[in-house]
Amino acid sequence: MTATLAAVRLQWWLMRGSLDDRQSFILAPLFVLLLVGAAYARGRQDLIPQAALGAVLISLWNICVQVGGGIVSNERRFATFELAAASPAAFPLLVLGRVSTVVGVALLVIPEVWLATLLFFGTAVTVAHPGLFAIALLLTTFGMIAVAGFVAALFVLARNALYLQIAFTYPFFILGGLVVPVSMLPEWLGPVSRLVFLSWGGDLLRASLDPQPPAGVGKQVTGLLVASIVTFALGQVLLGRLVDRARRHGSLGLA
Amino acid sequence: MSRLLTVVGWSLRLGLSDLRTVHTWRSWVFGWLSRVVSQVLFFSLVGLLFGGRDQVQFLLVGSAAVIAVLECLSIVMWAAADRHLGTAGLVVVSPTDYFLAFAARGLHTVLTGTLSALIALYAGAAILRVPLHWQGAVAAAPVVLLGACSVYLLAVLVAGLVATASGAQWLALNLTYMLIMIFGGFVIPLDTWPAVVRAIVSAVPYTHALQALREALATGPDWSSVLAHCGWEVVVAAAWAVAAKSAFGLAIRHERRSGGALLAG
Numbered sequence: 001m002t003a004t005l006a007a008v009r010l011q012w013w014l015m016r017g018s019l020d021d022r023q024s025f026i027l028a029p030l031f032v033l034l035l036v037g038a039a040y041a042r043g044r045q046d047l048i049p050q051a052a053l054g055a056v057l058i059s060l061w062n063i064c065v066q067v068g069g070g071i072v073s074n075e076r077r078f079a080t081f082e083l084a085a086a087s088p089a090a091f092p093l094l095v096l097g098r099v100s101t102v103v104g105v106a107l108l109v110i111p112e113v114w115l116a117t118l119l120f121f122g123t124a125v126t127v128a129h130p131g132l133f134a135i136a137l138l139l140t141t142f143g144m145i146a147v148a149g150f151v152a153a154l155f156v157l158a159r160n161a162l163y164l165q166i167a168f169t170y171p172f173f174i175l176g177g178l179v180v181p182v183s184m185l186p187e188w189l190g191p192v193s194r195l196v197f198l199s200w201g202g203d204l205l206r207a208s209l210d211p212q213p214p215a216g217v218g219k220q221v222t223g224l225l226v227a228s229i230v231t232f233a234l235g236q237v238l239l240g241r242l243v244d245r246a247r248r249h250g251s252l253g254l255a
Numbered sequence: 256m257s258r259l260l261t262v263v264g265w266s267l268r269l270g271l272s273d274l275r276t277v278h279t280w281r282s283w284v285f286g287w288l289s290r291v292v293s294q295v296l297f298f299s300l301v302g303l304l305f306g307g308r309d310q311v312q313f314l315l316v317g318s319a320a321v322i323a324v325l326e327c328l329s330i331v332m333w334a335a336a337d338r339h340l341g342t343a344g345l346v347v348v349s350p351t352d353y354f355l356a357f358a359a360r361g362l363h364t365v366l367t368g369t370l371s372a373l374i375a376l377y378a379g380a381a382i383l384r385v386p387l388h389w390q391g392a393v394a395a396a397p398v399v400l401l402g403a404c405s406v407y408l409l410a411v412l413v414a415g416l417v418a419t420a421s422g423a424q425w426l427a428l429n430l431t432y433m434l435i436m437i438f439g440g441f442v443i444p445l446d447t448w449p450a451v452v453r454a455i456v457s458a459v460p461y462t463h464a465l466q467a468l469r470e471a472l473a474t475g476p477d478w479s480s481v482l483a484h485c486g487w488e489v490v491v492a493a494a495w496a497v498a499a500k501s502a503f504g505l506a507i508r509h510e511r512r513s514g515g516a517l518l519a520g
Contacts, residue, residue, distance in 0.1 A: 030433040041447035166286040170293035180300040
């Protein structure tokens with residue numbers, strides 16, 4: 001617990017000092033202009049909440065993948081990975097503390113996007129089902145933590161991280177149904193997209209904004225939980241293996 | 256003239272070797288191209304959600320064309336890299352024009368950006384079954400190339416402005432890209448903006464080329480209108496070339512006077 005809290009403090013301190021880490025907060029209102037503006041320009045005021053939610057999810061995803069995903073590779077680059085691996089604290093727990101901080105801070109885009117939508121388009125997005133919204137947000141936050149931990153390990157283990165860093169953007173915006181619901185995608189993409197936790201989380205969050213009574217909540221909550229837990233477990237296993245592999249291959253060094 | 260060509264030639268070779276440090280052909284094809292095609296599909300699906308088939312074509316063309324903006328803007332990162340590596344100072348003190356050397360160094364992004372945008376356009380159209388007539392599809396290549404050249408000059412200007420602003424390059428790149436995407440008519444139709452915004456946007460690179468591209472791809476295109484838009488794009492590009500050269504000149508003069516970071520590395 002102490003180690004995880006130390007990791008939380010470290011990440012908070014790092015994010016305060018890095019403009020690159022905070023740039024998504026500057027870009028979030030621009031995503032509002034882009035997506036909500038696209039709906040507004042076409043007279044589709046009914047889709048403004050959905051577009052604003054899309055801006056939130058894209059910003060959240062970008063912060064998780066870019067900042068969270070870079071945690072372990074930066075540790076390696078600055079040779080602090082060795083110190084973390086040599087310490088008695090479990091490495092996956094340290095990363096968990098750090099990605100949780102990233103995701104926690106990233107949640108600030110929600111009020112930011114809400115305010116930007118109000119300021120730019122005069123629309124105050126209302127949450128029709130607050131209880132469902134709270135549950136969906138809580139589970140989506142867990143999913144984001146899981147994905148950030150998973151990609152943090154993946155970007156180091158992969159032979160060519162560039163492929164992955166590039167791939168973890170628009171393909172996932174489609175598969176995760178960040179703006180366009182998965183139900184509008186071709187049928188054959190359905191099973192693939194359901195592996196991405198956001199395809200469930202996005203549906204749940206959209207349902208919580210829609211005044212219509214939500215349907216199939218149980219199935220969506222289960223789907224979101226299962227997809228997030230699987231991603232989380234994979235991430236923790238990969239992070240553990242990362243340290244084991246470095247020790248076995250003798251690739252740790254403080255020379 | 257031959258001296259100028261030598262500088263341009265070497266800068267281009269340097270730029271291409273920079274490109275090879277970022278991408279292999281495999282990462283470009285499987286990583287980058289799959290990403291740009293996904294971007295086009297994402298926005299086209301948004302079109303389907305917001306407005307139906309005609310909006311799919313609108314967003315397909317816009318989101319494919321904007322890929323060239325993104326690639327051209329990548330040179331903003333190289334100005335900072337030049338400073339960190341200490342090579343900027345060496346070029347500044349050499350008996351050649353730093354602006355020319357720097358501007359030529361990223362010219363490959365104009366070509367790769369055009370290529371990516373065209374592949375995204377054709378692939379997106381094929382996947383989404385958006386009909387593109389062959390004359391429009393052929394005309395798209397020079398029109399996108401013109402837009403990319405024009406926006407490249409803006410990218411050089413941005414690079415000059417933020418070369419010494421430590422850690423701000425990535426943000427400057429993304430901000431410029433997003434603002435062009437939002438206000439340039441790529442995703443949101445130009446005629447839905449107020450007249451003041453439209454007037455400002457008419458001086459932004461690529462917006463006229465984009466209108467030419469949309470016209471060229473329309474059913475029964477008015478080719479004289481396509482040419483007129485291209486003509487305006489050339490005028491805008493010339494203005495940005497002057498602005499970019501002046502910005503670089505000022506930045507270097509300022510750095511020389513203050514013994515600043517651009518020269519110190």
